[in-house]
Amino acid sequence: MSDEGFRDVAEEHWAALEAAPTSGERHLRVSQLPVVTEQGALVAAVDHHGFRHVLIPVHSRLKIRPGLDGPVLHLRKRPLEDEETYQTYADLACLRADLNDLFTELCADILDAISKLPDHPVKALYQVLDRWKALFQAQSAVLGPEQLAGLFGELLLLYRLLQLDSSAHRLWRGPTGHRHDFTTGSLAVEVKTSTKGEGRRARIHGLDQLDAPDDGFLCLAWFRLHRATEGSSGIGFLDLLEQTLRSCDDESSLLELLAQAGYQSVDAMRYRDVRFVIDEERWYEVAPDFPALTTRALVAAGVPISVLDVEYTVNLSGVTPAPMTSDAVSRTINSLIQESA
Template sequence: MSEPRELIEEKWLELEAECPSDERALRVAELPAKTTNGPLAIGVDQDGNRHLLLPVTSHQAVRRGLDGPVLVLRKRPLEDSEHYQHYADLGCLRSDLNDVFTTLCADVLTEVNDHQDNPLKALYRVIDRWKALFRSSGAPLGGDQVAGLYGELLILTRLLEIDASAHRLWKGPFGTQHDFAGTHTAVEVKTSSGTTQRRVRIHGLDQLLAPENGKLALAWLRLDRTSEEGDDLPDLVQLALRRCDDESALLTSLASVGYYPSDNPHYRDVRFVVGAENWYAVDDAFPRVTRDQLTIPDDRISDVAYTIDLSGETPSPLDGTAVAGYLEDLIREHA
């Protein structure tokens, strides 16, 4: 059987290709997920909105509170020539969010397979997890934060093009030493926007310390803001989600850095193109401050931050072959 997401998407496309027999009819297809009340199903209504249908008993109530503008949850009876069945109907009212809704439905399908005796409880569990994931506790990301996340996602999408599981190499959202890390290879990403200077801000004594018996590269990107060309942050997020094999895990990482899809309208007016990109091997010739260079105990020093100017002839940037080697080593170590 196909993976849940692929299966659901395939059936939805088949339903959308059908002509409705009645303007009030809901075109329905069963899913291979059995419950004590019958199989799950999906549907497409006369407006083209997608629905997930979980069979419930006639006396079961459905939770209130999801009433738009994106998701609607209600109880509805469906009848054909042979059956009459009540369903918990979860509908998506925005076609531009169909991809995200499909992922949510795939999570429900997986959860129901583990809790066939209580599909409604399984639905609530998934909805509650997604609510927690998308709930924003603060303001949207600021300008420098948007540029920084954009730069990391650019590198991530390149890794995902090689390996759909490469999002596991993205460590930056969780406060680790480097933005991307395998066993012996790491990459630190720095972005500049609104300036032509190649100056990067380093935070701490470990940020430019290579993994033990390993190697570290610093990727510097100059992002130029544009009004029409380039991509905005939500565009890049969608590209990463399409390429990765675990959208929920990637969404969790994004939430950890303060990015929530509910804030997308805030980011739509900011587009970037890469004006320049240089990668550097962080070795003994690279200008940096690390704890092993200190002449006094490092527990006496804290909150270290400094700026490196990379505009001179040295250090010299890596060529394309060497950059590709870092990406390939990351993938190989992850595998």
């Protein structure tokens, strides 16, 4: 069915529901739409206030992306029950009747996308919502060389985590402003990259970045990268990004994290020639004897903390601190997944 066909079908269902007697305050008037997923058919609905909804059936354990709860569009998880059935839905509602025509266009897009991806209806929903949202996004600044290298390093670890758990993007907290790049709460990993050919140096931002979680464990993962020339070996930035997205069970949420990290998908072609070679990878346990300047250490030493915006460099070139073994690194990665379950 074409977009126009889905648009007409949705309008017909909503018009019939709006003509029906008003439902109770906590009830919906509903009508099944001709798009079916593994969990059942999509549903058109009208609530007590006359607002229009489209309901996508989902598994009861599925988490719905937060954040879409504005004055016009509202997305939430909603159970519906009648005398014979009980089903959970992703409920997308339009809370302004004067924008029903635009909501119909949006829902026609959603119906079309889900009809082509019935095994992953919520993923299709997010893709459509993100495409519409992109219409109103201003062009972002291009990532600089150091930002690209830093994001590449974090994606290297994220990709490894996603191979073990397709929901592991929830561990990536750095883009949201958390002091550690990856964390379960009690276990954290801070990722640092360097494009320098000599020495092993990590630039630390703030007094809390190398503070371990309370009663927890912190590792620093350090990568030395060099920018590959065109036609040479190495891993393409966009190749790694696409592999990471394909491994994730919520591509849209990961794209949102990437946007917070400074990458916008509309700028993808600007990075098509960016490739990195991984020259070296070392992991360190940030133990009490690790060379770090932290709030916890200063407080323990009785030093008053009145200096802000602290940045410093840790030199990891010597014999100490000793890097973790490959087995210890593997155990740490597995522990991240196990503790997030």
